[in-house]
Amino acid sequence: MDKLLRNKKALAVFMLPAFILFTLVLFIPIVQSVYYSFCDYKGFTAPVFIGIDNYKALLSDKTFGIALKNSIFFLIFSCVSQLIVGLFFAALLTNIKVGRNAFKNIIYLPCVLSSAALGLMWMFIFSPKLGINQLLEKWGVEEPPLWLMDTKGHIILPMWIIAFVALWQYVGQSMMLYMAQISGISKSLMEASYIDGCTKAKTFRYITLPLIKPMIATAMSLNAIGSLKFFDLIYNMTKGGPNHSTEVLATHLYEQGFKYFKYGYASAIGVVLLVLCLIVTLFINKVVKTEQYEM
Amino acid sequence: MKKRRILATIMTAAMFATTLVGCGSDNNSSSGGSSSSGNGGGDSGKVQEITWMFWDDLNATEDLISLGYKETIERFNNDFKGKYHVTPITTNLEEYYNKLNALVAAGDTPDVFIVSPGPQLTDYVEPGVAAPLDDYLNKDGWKDTFTSDAVFTQQTYDGKIYAVPLNTAAACCFYNTEMFEKAGAKVPTNWDEMMEACEKLKAANYTPVTISAGTAWCLSMVAGYLCEAEGVDLSKLADGSASWEDGKLESACNKLLDLSKYFQRTAAGDTNDVATANFYNEEAAILIQGSWAIAQINGSNPDFESKCGVFQFPGVDRIIAKSDSLCMSSTTKNPEGAAALIKYFTDDTAQKYTAEKGGKIPVTKVQYDVSAAPKQLGYVMDVFGSAKGTFGFYNESMPTTETGAHFDDTMVSVFLGDMKPAEAAKDMEEFYKANCRK
Numbered sequence: 001m002d003k004l005l006r007n008k009k010a011l012a013v014f015m016l017p018a019f020i021l022f023t024l025v026l027f028i029p030i031v032q033s034v035y036y037s038f039c040d041y042k043g044f045t046a047p048v049f050i051g052i053d054n055y056k057a058l059l060s061d062k063t064f065g066i067a068l069k070n071s072i073f074f075l076i077f078s079c080v081s082q083l084i085v086g087l088f089f090a091a092l093l094t095n096i097k098v099g100r101n102a103f104k105n106i107i108y109l110p111c112v113l114s115s116a117a118l119g120l121m122w123m124f125i126f127s128p129k130l131g132i133n134q135l136l137e138k139w140g141v142e143e144p145p146l147w148l149m150d151t152k153g154h155i156i157l158p159m160w161i162i163a164f165v166a167l168w169q170y171v172g173q174s175m176m177l178y179m180a181q182i183s184g185i186s187k188s189l190m191e192a193s194y195i196d197g198c199t200k201a202k203t204f205r206y207i208t209l210p211l212i213k214p215m216i217a218t219a220m221s222l223n224a225i226g227s228l229k230f231f232d233l234i235y236n237m238t239k240g241g242p243n244h245s246t247e248v249l250a251t252h253l254y255e256q257g258f259k260y261f262k263y264g265y266a267s268a269i270g271v272v273l274l275v276l277c278l279i280v281t282l283f284i285n286k287v288v289k290t291e292q293y294e295m
Numbered sequence: 296m297k298k299r300r301i302l303a304t305i306m307t308a309a310m311f312a313t314t315l316v317g318c319g320s321d322n323n324s325s326s327g328g329s330s331s332s333g334n335g336g337g338d339s340g341k342v343q344e345i346t347w348m349f350w351d352d353l354n355a356t357e358d359l360i361s362l363g364y365k366e367t368i369e370r371f372n373n374d375f376k377g378k379y380h381v382t383p384i385t386t387n388l389e390e391y392y393n394k395l396n397a398l399v400a401a402g403d404t405p406d407v408f409i410v411s412p413g414p415q416l417t418d419y420v421e422p423g424v425a426a427p428l429d430d431y432l433n434k435d436g437w438k439d440t441f442t443s444d445a446v447f448t449q450q451t452y453d454g455k456i457y458a459v460p461l462n463t464a465a466a467c468c469f470y471n472t473e474m475f476e477k478a479g480a481k482v483p484t485n486w487d488e489m490m491e492a493c494e495k496l497k498a499a500n501y502t503p504v505t506i507s508a509g510t511a512w513c514l515s516m517v518a519g520y521l522c523e524a525e526g527v528d529l530s531k532l533a534d535g536s537a538s539w540e541d542g543k544l545e546s547a548c549n550k551l552l553d554l555s556k557y558f559q560r561t562a563a564g565d566t567n568d569v570a571t572a573n574f575y576n577e578e579a580a581i582l583i584q585g586s587w588a589i590a591q592i593n594g595s596n597p598d599f600e601s602k603c604g605v606f607q608f609p610g611v612d613r614i615i616a617k618s619d620s621l622c623m624s625s626t627t628k629n630p631e632g633a634a635a636l637i638k639y640f641t642d643d644t645a646q647k648y649t650a651e652k653g654g655k656i657p658v659t660k661v662q663y664d665v666s667a668a669p670k671q672l673g674y675v676m677d678v679f680g681s682a683k684g685t686f687g688f689y690n691e692s693m694p695t696t697e698t699g700a701h702f703d704d705t706m707v708s709v710f711l712g713d714m715k716p717a718e719a720a721k722d723m724e725e726f727y728k729a730n731c732r733k
Contacts, residue, residue, distance in 0.1 A: 043400040044422035060729075128561040149509075149564030151711050239389065241509055242563045243707040258393040260697050261418060263400070 030274070033267045041264035054268035063244045064269065067252040071228055071273075073155055074248060075280065077163045078170075078227035079220050085167065086174025086219065091204060093175070094182045104179070108172035115169065119236025122165045123148065126237075148238050151245050158238055158246045166233055170226065174219050181215035182208060217288040224280045228273060249273045342377060343629045345636055348384040348398070348405035350391035359590035360462070360653040363645065371639045379632040389510065389566070399424055406627040407636055410458060412449035412620055413691030414699060419622060420457045426625040427455040431634035440641065440659045449687065450620055458620035461640050462655035464586040465685070466516055466615035467678055469671070472604045474501050474580040486524070486550065486610040493557040496580045503557035505579035507570035508710055511703035512690055514562075517554070517583050518706040519615060519689030520608040521547035529692050535732045539723040548709045548716030555710050563711060575599045583608065585617065586675045589654030593669050605674035607682065614678060616685035618658065694731045701726050 005011065037054055039047035058064050089107055093100050110118065125131035126147035136144035150157040185208060193203045231250035234240065240247040240255065247255075249269055257266030347368065351361040368381050384405055386394050392415065398404055404424055410416050419425040432438040441447070441460075450458040475482070475492070478499035483489040493503040507513040525547045531537035559565065559579055567584075568591075574582035575596040582588065586605075593600050607614060621640060623633045639645060646657040647664075654669040656676070665673065686692065690699030705722055708714040714722065 042422060043396075044424060128564070143560065146561060146564065149561060151563065151713065238564075243508070243511070243704055243711055243713065254393070258396045258400075260700075261396060261400075262697075 033270050036264050036267035037271045039264045039267075041267070042261045043263045044261075047264065050264070054265050057265065058268060058272065063247055063252055064249075066244055067247040067249045067269075068272075070155075070159055070246065071230070071248045071250075071276075073159060074163060074166070074227040074230055075224055078166060078223045079284075081163075081167045082171055082174040082223045083216065083220060085171050087178055087216075089171065089175040090178035090182055091208070094179055095200075104176075107175055110169040111172045113169075115232035116236050118165070118169060119233045122161075122233075123237045126161060149242055151242055156245050158242075162234055162237055162246065165237070166227070166230065169233070170223070174223065177215055177219045177222075178212060181212040185211050213288060217285055220284045220288065221281045224284060225277050228277050228280065249276075342380045343632050345379055345381045345407065345627075345629055345632050346384055346405040347381050347636065348386075348391075348395055348408040350386065350388040350409060352385045352387065353383055357591070357594040359594040360587060360649070360655060361590070362594070363590075363648040363653050364640070366648065367639050367645045368636075370644070371636055375632070375635070379629065379635070381636055402626075404624040404626055406624050406629060406633045408622055408624070409619055410622050411688075411691055412458065412460075412618060413687060414693065414696045415691065416450065416458055416620065416622070417452070418696055420452050423625055425457045425622040426627070426630065427457055428459060428623060428634065428637070429456050431630075431638070432456060432459070437638055437641075440661075442658060442660055446618070446658050449618070458622045459637050459641060460618035460620045460658045461645075462649045462653070462658055463616055463618045464655050465675055465679055465682075466520070466583070466585045466608070466617075466688075467605045467675055468608055469574060469582040469584060469588065469592070470604050470606065471574070471577060471580045471602055473602050474499070474577070475604075478580070480580075482604070482606045483609045484606075489609045490553065493554070493581075497557060502559045502573070502579040504554065504581045504583065505559050505565075505570045505573035506562050506583060507565045507567045508558075508562050508707050509564045509569075510567035511700070511707050512688070513567050513570060513584070514551075514710055515690050515703040515706045516585075516615065516688060517608075518547060518551055518702075520583075520611055521550045522689060523613060523686060524550075524610045529689070532727060533694055533731055535727075539727065540717075540720045542720075544720040544723060545716040548706075548719050551706065551709060552716070575603075577602075585615075586671070587619075587655060589669050589671045589675070590652075592671075593654065600670055603671055605671055605678060607678045612683040613686050614682040614684075615688055616679075617688055617691070698726065698731055 036047055038049060038051060040050045040053075041047035089103075093103055096103075127133070128144075128146055128149065132147070133144040145157070147161055148158045189207055189211075190203055193207050198206065229250050230248055231254070234246055234248055234251055235254070238246040240251045244252075249272065253266045253269040253273070256262045256269060349361070349364060351358055353361055353365040353368075356362060365383075368383060371379070372381055384398075395405070395408055399419070410419060410425075416425070438444075446460050446463070447456050450456050450460060470482070474480075474496065478492075478495045478501060480492040480495040481488065483492045496503040506517065522544060525543040527543045527547065528537055532539060555562070559570070559573055562570070565573070571582060571584060571588055571591055572595070573579045574584075574588075575592045577599070592603060621637045623630065623637065627633045641659055643659070643661045646659045646661040649655045649657050650661075650663040650672060651667040652669075654672040654675075656672070656679070657663065688699075690703050693699045693702060702723065705714065705719050709716060709719045
């Protein structure tokens with residue numbers, strides 16, 4: 001292995017495919033997008049450089065404000081809820097012996113299903129005349145809530161619903177990550193803590209939690225990036241409506257790019273999204289301080 | 296060890312080869328599955344493929360106009376068997392322009408595509424996506440078959456025609472005659488009578504009006520009528536000689552709020568299709584919609600035709616009229632075939648169908664059987680006859696697509712209570728100052 005690693009030609013040959021792929025599908029488009037974000041670009045004619053005008057326009061774009069607020073809401077909600085619920089399930093399932101695999105599969109199942117299909121399914125469940133409301137009407141509720149149509153409040157009801165659906169869909173992923181890390185903790189550590197008189201809760205607090213901190217940072221980063229670029233569930237459940245009130249950065253970008261041909265402006269939104277992802281990832285890695293322990 | 300290396304090399308080569316196979320293109324796929332054993336009518340002896348993009352699923356739809364388009368394509372494919380073959384690219388209306396724009400941006404513009412006249416058509420004319428059609432229209436007297444040159448007004452840019460209208464529709468109020476009768480409501484002729492009729496319908500436990508604010512242009516269409524009633528002049532607003540803050544829009548918004556008290560509870564999120572279904576499923580008494588809805592109403596619930604009346608939006612002299620138009624891509628490889636396809640949509644067979652089955656007003660001089668046409672078309676023609684003129688959809692009569700969308704969103708904001716009428720007027724004025732006036 002060492003011999004192979006010293007062979008620079010071999011290293012270059014092995015790295016080249018990945019490097020070409022990375023450059024073609026990631027690096028060049030990112031650079032292009034950053035350039036277009038400084039241009040008036042409609043897609044049909046050559047881009048015209050306009051400096052930071054697109055970024056200035058973002059500041060006065062009300063829908064961008066709503067989208068940014070909603071994206072940040074998603075970010076916070078996803079990070080917190082997936083950490084708590086994911087850890088809870090992971091701790092629970094690593095401690096039960098009967099039905100562990102069955103529960104693990106049930107919780108993880110929504111992760112492998114198409115978000116578009118799930119979005120449509122939940123849209124029907126929360127539709128005014130079908131799903132939950134049909135049941136509520138049968139039970140005598142005269143005016144059941146308009147789950148995906150309400151527009152009152154700072155964070156409107158449809159946003160909470162979409163956030164819960166997202167939690168339901170992706171909590172399995174966080175749970176699996178935490179379970180993998182918890183499974184790697186040596187049993188002798190746990191047994192030693194029990195001998196020292198620790199309860200299960202204390203063992204979790206003082207042994208498990210510190211040891212899975214690196215995974216918490218990783219899972220939170222993944223959740224944060226995933227929630228910032230969130231698109232499919234929202235697009236299929238509300239299409240950003242009513243009246244843009246459930247718009248997030250990704251749906252706003254899509255609308256500006258593909259509905260109004262404003263590729264330059266859409267690229268500026270994309271750049272903001274990219275920068276936000278970088279900031280949040282750095283922030284999480286800074287806040288969740290990890291130390292390496294022997295497990 | 297050596298054997299293993301050889302095996303590994305073979306496996307790697309096989310993996311790499313299969314990857315490349317996945318990326319390879321099939322040279323035979325350009326005919327889109329159609330027969331290539333044509334009779335030599337095309338340039339290369341192969342069937343020439345034409346793509347046609349439309350905003351309804353032709354296989355799933357119950358809309359009679361869409362079904363008529365499907366028939367036209369089948370007729371074209373039969374008549375030009377071995378020479379041309381049309382493949383429809385369909386999507387729902389809400390997604391239509393997003394998908395069309397994605398195709399245009401990818402350099403894969405459909406050969407023929409449907410578009411609304413106004414700024415949306417401008418979006419394709421200005422960058423040269425749509426081709427001028429004058430040469431084809433002037434050939435073989437095609438243009439003379441149309442009722443008048445005026446049908447091309449909204450499709451003409453710098454004296455050149457860039458789209459061919461297929462039919463005309465007028466925005467009217469459709470109403471359930473049975474519900475009106477039971478509620479003791481009269482067909483309204485002015486705004487006060489409209490409010491009175493809605494009140495009576497509500498008192499009789501009917502939902503007076505079904506509308507979609509989820510599909511913003513539906514609500515905006517009503518707002519457009521209310522603005523017209525208040526005397527809003529869009530051309531003066533565009534050049535800056537009038538202001539949105541002159542009180543007219545505010546007054547129109549107040550009327551919209553008055554009317555919204557009679558909307559169905561789910562209006563905020565209902566789509567156009569859902570709002571229309573509320574009407575033909577007899578869950579609401581009035582539907583304010585374009586006469587293209589006739590095809591949808593009669594296609595989905597044929598029994599409802601006898602109960603469906605039509606009246607002009609009260610308090611206005613003119614009516615909103617619009618046409619579906621077909622554009623030809625400037626990059627099409629088969630301009631002759633694409634033009635021939637567009638012509639099929641305006642021939643006598645298609646135009647007769649438009650009136651007799653679809654309930655839309657034909658754009659050509661075709662003679663159709665009035666007795667065979669839906670009853671609602673007769674009522675719409677009466678409304679047309681008594682109107683003092685027509686005007687376009689408000690969102691399609693503004694300087695850009697985005698301005699129209701902003702108007703739609705502002706009207707929805709007023710309806711949802713997110714904006715007061717005066718704020719809406721201020722917002723529109725600021726938007727015009729920033730984006731529409733030079």
